Amino acid sequence: MKKYLGPLSKDNPILVQTLGVCSALAVTAQLKPAVVMALSVTVVCACSNFIISLMRNTIPPRIRIIVQLLVVSFFVILVDLLLQSYLYDVSKMLSVFVGLIITNCIIMGRLEAFALSHKPFPSFMDGVMNGLGYGLVLVVVAFFRELLGSGTLWNHQVVPDSWYAAGYLNNGLMILPPMALILIGVIIWAKGPRAV
Amino acid sequence: MKKFSNTYIFLYITALVVVIAVVLTLVSTGLKPRRDRNRQAETYQQILRAAGHDIDRSKAVAAFANLAEPLTDDGQQYRVICADGSKGTAIRLDGKGLWGPIWGYAVVSEDGQTLKGVAFDHKSETPGLGAKITEKAFLKAFEGKKLYDKDGNFVSVRVLKAGTASEIAKENRVDAISGATLTSKGVDEMMQSSIHSSQITNHH
Numbered sequence: 001m002k003k004y005l006g007p008l009s010k011d012n013p014i015l016v017q018t019l020g021v022c023s024a025l026a027v028t029a030q031l032k033p034a035v036v037m038a039l040s041v042t043v044v045c046a047c048s049n050f051i052i053s054l055m056r057n058t059i060p061p062r063i064r065i066i067v068q069l070l071v072v073s074f075f076v077i078l079v080d081l082l083l084q085s086y087l088y089d090v091s092k093m094l095s096v097f098v099g100l101i102i103t104n105c106i107i108m109g110r111l112e113a114f115a116l117s118h119k120p121f122p123s124f125m126d127g128v129m130n131g132l133g134y135g136l137v138l139v140v141v142a143f144f145r146e147l148l149g150s151g152t153l154w155n156h157q158v159v160p161d162s163w164y165a166a167g168y169l170n171n172g173l174m175i176l177p178p179m180a181l182i183l184i185g186v187i188i189w190a191k192g193p194r195a196v
Numbered sequence: 197m198k199k200f201s202n203t204y205i206f207l208y209i210t211a212l213v214v215v216i217a218v219v220l221t222l223v224s225t226g227l228k229p230r231r232d233r234n235r236q237a238e239t240y241q242q243i244l245r246a247a248g249h250d251i252d253r254s255k256a257v258a259a260f261a262n263l264a265e266p267l268t269d270d271g272q273q274y275r276v277i278c279a280d281g282s283k284g285t286a287i288r289l290d291g292k293g294l295w296g297p298i299w300g301y302a303v304v305s306e307d308g309q310t311l312k313g314v315a316f317d318h319k320s321e322t323p324g325l326g327a328k329i330t331e332k333a334f335l336k337a338f339e340g341k342k343l344y345d346k347d348g349n350f351v352s353v354r355v356l357k358a359g360t361a362s363e364i365a366k367e368n369r370v371d372a373i374s375g376a377t378l379t380s381k382g383v384d385e386m387m388q389s390s391i392h393s394s395q396i397t398n399h400h
Binding site for chain 1: 200204205208209212213216219220223224227230231234238253322323324325374375
């Protein structure tokens, strides 16, 4: 089990591999979309890792990227169709992320770096752990952005009205994407080169 | 590394594309009735929301039959009974957000003067910013706003940056969402292009 834990910290996809940063900027203004995005990336990353790993010995190297893209897009569209039919509310929340999932560098990155050269089960686990490692950073960033930018957490107000009455203001910069980049930079700095 | 012939590559990719296309088409066609039903229920729920009814989507179709009737065949206008018991006209809104279409319904009071409420939805606005147009806090600001100014000119309801000086009176405007200037502008334009003074005086 221990060998799969790398992506949570010392091999974190965002903090160390610096993959998937664009979507981390886009969906972290609030906690809820960040968690939904993290879960969808985890599912798609694990499943496409698994399928590509099953196919790995038949894929001609010259067209492997095209094959990977096809499998990932197939998967994302399939999941989207199923959600629209059976879990409509979740699909509403996800709508904007579907395109972002396909383009998430973590998925292609893990297919290239891991699934093409490993057996299906370890590939599946690698996808799950990378998705979770990605999600961990998203949740931390979204926590601070939503708390300081909107005074809410999971859409519930946590900053008391009396603070606002006393002159407290939400930090408008927090809800803009540049602040997410700064926060991720701060987290990378705080983490440092530590291998924990 | 294993060698693959060109023929193999062509056959491989063709087969893969065909399999994926067939599976996706089958799934999409098979699930279409379900998706359409979900969308229809959502539209009904949206109209009822604009009229002040907080109704679950699963119950929206049944509730809609009791509370609303179409005024036009194209789904553009409905007569609805609002949550406070008064009657109103629900008008379909269509506009452009920052990333894609935005739409919704506005319910206008029977005398055509006041906005009873609105409900908006969007395809792909940014979560936490533009996507806030669907949230209660933003929608509530529209309730009770006037569609005509003091001199009796039709202005609809404007969405303008909070605190900016403007000749538009408070009762004709709501504050835009900070950080979502372009989506707010889209809502502003939608409110003006979709509601016409002729519509709201036609039906009573």
